[in-house]
Amino acid sequence: MDLKLLLSTQPGGAFEEKRKSQVKSYFCEKCSTGFTAKGSLKVHLRTVHEGLRPYGCGECNKQFGTRNNLMRHQRIVHLNQKPYFCGACKQYFVTLSSVNRHISRKHKESSVS
């Protein structure tokens, strides 16, 4: 791999995007997507441009680009675990957005005490 590809940072250049406090210092030279961490750029290059999915599920041979995605898949599909939990009514949810929606619908407006 050409090292120059990974070092295409442009400190202080017009490329720099200052949003919130996160400065994106690493840019993909193929699609100009910015990343705050070098590791994220590497994962992006691998999964988006090289099509590599290094994390394979041993149970069903599905391939994932990141370890997090693989672990979430295994938890939900093979271990039947739902990682998000509403403490107020003891219900489990598969995704963060579903538990958030649940809480804002059921628990936020009518404050249960």
Ligand SMILES: [Zn+2]
């Ligand atoms: Zn890219």
Ligand SMILES: [Zn+2]
């Ligand atoms: Zn699987």
Ligand SMILES: [Zn+2]
């Ligand atoms: Zn609840």
